[in-house]
Amino acid sequence: MGEVDPAFIQPQEHRPKPDITRAEGIPLIDLSTISSPISNLDNDQALGVLVEEIGDACKNWGFFQVINHGVPLAKRQNIEKASRFFFDQPLEEKRKVRRNEEKVLGYYDTEHTKNVRDWKEVFDLNVQDPTVVPASYKPAHEELTRWFNQWPEYPNDLREVCEEYAKEMEKLACKLMGLIALSLGLPEDRFHGFFEEQTSFIRLNHYPPCPVPDLALGVGRHKDAFALTILAQDDVGGLEVKRKTDGEWLWVKPTPNAYIINVGDIIQVWSNDIYESVEHRAMVNSGRERFSISLFPWPSTLHQCAALGGARKSAKPCQIQTIQLGENFSSQENVVIFRSLTLRTSRFITSRYPNQRWPKNWTERCPSSSNRTLMPINGSTL
Ligand SMILES: O=C(O)CCC(=O)C(=O)O
Ligand SMILES: [Fe+2]
Helix, strand or coil, X not given: CCCCCHHHCCCHHHCCCCCCECCCCXXXXXXXXXXXXXXXXXXXXXXXXXXHHHXXXXXXCCEEEEECCCCCHHHHHHHHHHHHHHHCCCHHHHHHHECCCCCCCEEECCCEECCEECCCEEEEEECCCCEEEECCCCCCCCCEEEECCCCCCCCCCHHHHHHHHHHHXXXXXXXXXXXXXXXXXXXXXXXXXXXXXCCCEEEEEEECCCCCCCCCCXXXXXXXXXXXXXXXXXXXXXXXXXXXXXXXXXXXCCCCCCEEEEECHHHHHHCCCCCCCCCEEECCCCCCCEEEEEEECCCCHHHHHXXXXXXXXXXXXXXXXXXXXXXXXXXXXXXXXXXXXXXXHHHHHHHCCCCCCCCCCHHHHCCCHHHCCCCCCCCCCC
């Protein structure tokens, strides 16, 4: 093991397998039907086929790749180049824009997943700058705060290329949310309003070569807490997806200029579990560094919490109700979530409020999934 910090070492049962399963891949979906300027979303027979493909992929895999998505290749190449430049700098330079308790965006190199350190470094930025969020998770506190992006001195075009890329990602996310709504039998714009005060963010990932790739992971197994994830991976590859049918880890073969899409917890809730947020992880290797870029579309804080924690009807925009739910769970009011989703996502939200304390014993107050009230996806109270 040499000098590798034991904090990086995965428990035996979660270490990557030496023999990668590459046989069957996640579905590859061609979006040209909706990417062409003359496409007509209303009466296109091809649209019906596409919607069915999206629905099947979400249901059977929770993951798919898209091609002919309409995102100009140059925008992706620009951000990839700037990301390489940024991570290539000495640590002291990157640490000038390090995330901390006050500045929750920027560079970070000690991320942990399930208490094991990830073999990676990241740079986070919000799509809305600044993003307005509650200053505290307590519903009685009405104060809001603003999260600002941090920008390094070099590369000096990082901000511009990230903002350009974010605009493209927003368009793609909007198209995908529309297709997913249609695939659930909902109007195409059913979810759009929830993103009006979005808290979406972009993460640049860098996975350096690792001397113990059979013991460590770039990102340990996890599910994403967001609505969707739109991931651009480079040609090195390393993403693995847990196949729903048998729990086998499958390697996602890099497809040039494709984006990998996965269903997050929020869509799982919005679809009443018809679509599931699926476990995945990122492997590292000893020979080549790897880069990827994630866009995590998050609805406004209110809708996150309505979905993930059952916000009360009286909730004011931006009040975090998820945590409150832990304390008031017995009321069963608008409870739309089951234990694991609440746990995971609430932890994610609390991690952004490091000074707040999670109520003790809260898990015991969570209802079992069989007690859960389903989301009224066809009604108006979503
Ligand atoms: O880089 C990857 O392949 C996966 C990253 C990921 O799963 C995440 O950031 O949530
Ligand atoms: Fe992920």
